[in-house]
Amino acid sequence: MEKVADILGRKYPRFNFVAAHCYVSDALYQMVGENVDHLVVQEGDKFIGIITDHDIASKVLFDERALNTIPVKEFMSKTLPVAMPDDSLENCMQLMERFQVRHIVIYDDFTFKGVISSHDLMQEALSKRNGVPEASQ
Numbered sequence: 001m002e003k004v005a006d007i008l009g010r011k012y013p014r015f016n017f018v019a020a021h022c023y024v025s026d027a028l029y030q031m032v033g034e035n036v037d038h039l040v041v042q043e044g045d046k047f048i049g050i051i052t053d054h055d056i057a058s059k060v061l062f063d064e065r066a067l068n069t070i071p072v073k074e075f076m077s078k079t080l081p082v083a084m085p086d087d088s089l090e091n092c093m094q095l096m097e098r099f100q101v102r103h104i105v106i107y108d109d110f111t112f113k114g115v116i117s118s119h120d121l122m123q124e125a126l127s128k129r130n131g132v133p134e135a136s137q
Contacts, residue, residue: 004092004106005085007124008114017042018051024060024075025067027051038103040115041076047112049076050103080105085113089124092116 018027018039038052059075081095083104106113
């Protein structure tokens with residue numbers, strides 16, 4: 001059975017970081033430039049949350065301020081489910097469903113290892129499906 005560590009090992013070694021004090025408009029520009037749907041929010045070297053395109057879209061409707069005046073820290077998600085590198089991908093899918101999220105934070109003991117998204121899990125499932133030859137008739 002595939003493990004979280006397998007996906008993390010195949011992902012790029014970068015995490016698409018943004019500082020908590022940066023503005024939401026800057027985070028959006030970075031997401032578009034890097035073609036990602038989330039950024040890992042840090043304060044110094046410490047992981048404190050993630051900001052997603054969904055966080056921004058859902059919160060901007062209720063906030064009258066311009067995006068270039070709102071710090072990322074105000075729009076980020078702080079409470080996400082956590083998985084370990086040895087957890088199964090099925091466990092991650094169950095966590096995503098249970099908590100209604102599209103991202104899970106991965107920690108090994110107290111060390112931040114990365115983020116797994118529903119897109120990562122979908123790509124993994126499709127690659128396994130395409131890697132298995134179909135039975136001939």
